[in-house]
Amino acid sequence: MTALSSPLLPSDASAEPSEADLVALVGSRLCHDLISPLGAISNGVELLAMSGGAMSPEMQLIAESVSAANARVKFFRVAFGQANTEQRVSQNEIRSLLSEMSATGRTKFDWQVDGDQPRHLVKMAYLAILCMETALPFGGRLVITEHNGEWHLVAETRRTKPDDALWQALAGHAPADLRPAQVQFILLPREAETYGRHIDWQINETEARMSF
Template identity: 60%
Template sequence: MCSDQLIPNSTDVVALVGSRLCHDLISPLGAIGNGVELLTMSGTEMSPELQLIAQSVASANARLKFFRVAFGQAAVDQRLGRPEIVAVLAGLAKGGRLDFDWQAEGDQARRDVKLCFLGVLCLEAALPWGGLVTICSTGGNWRLTAEARKTKPDPALWQRLDGGEGPIGPAQVQFALLPAEAAQQRRQIAWEVGETSAQITF
């Protein structure tokens, strides 16, 4: 008979799948990027086509690194350094509509960063025209604040953070994963969305 400890819950399974997908995709994307670099080093002109490939690979790599943290497995003892976190967010900003200000100092528990990145994805859904997301930590409590010219929240999605139910699509899966992950870490989520700002705390 299998021990209950060996049977992962649904949140753990999602994390394992996320880690597997990101792990398997990083190598081929890196190979494409290396191929473009070798072509330019050999004297091949950086044509518009090659520029498009290089930009697309860089954008895909940035989102993949972000997704690896947001959707992947995070052990209790794993930590991420501030330079790595800032670099991931900077890469994400280059190919997206949001800018980021990571204000937390020092290394952070990967589980905390995972929650922050899931929160970023929730805020992104309410900021279709872009904005600035500031992330800070005080006494172990986290606050994500978004500022924009205008927000476009979906009330039904945001109510999922309070335990609400309803259908979600692939682009909104973060609204199901954030409360599930927060519950595993025994954290309480609070949020508010205004006309030009939004905030998530846990």
């Protein structure tokens, strides 16, 4: 029997993945493994619909739920996955994805950034969207634009409900009781620091703004 042993660690610690890299790798792995079964379920529902039988309310609910889950996983794959300055995301892919999310959620997304974009900037935009969603319990309309290299997100809603302590995490003051659904408030400022960007935000009773 061949004995197995742990490999020697490199003397240069910088060669090891950083904590942020490991988080991104885990995010990419989870989303990658979930997309295939969700796609298979979606295909199965389509085949059942094509078989000639009427779409029952139960099947319609399954179809809508799978579509929403599939769109969300694709969104998370960019928001929490690996990204660098070499990779790009097409405009059509972004708009198609946000359109799917708009169709099944309370918030309607309007992506007004022209052309394909570097994946790391799209990742920051997606993390910003996740942050802004926490302040929009009633949904609304969220517009994403870019001007002279600066990205802007503006959300209009019936009434905002921000958690002030949570939003202070964007300035490096993360609350001790941060929940998994709020991890974007930690990741976004780290991405901003990596690429030399500063995050600004403003929230009033009916509008939320963020730029980086």
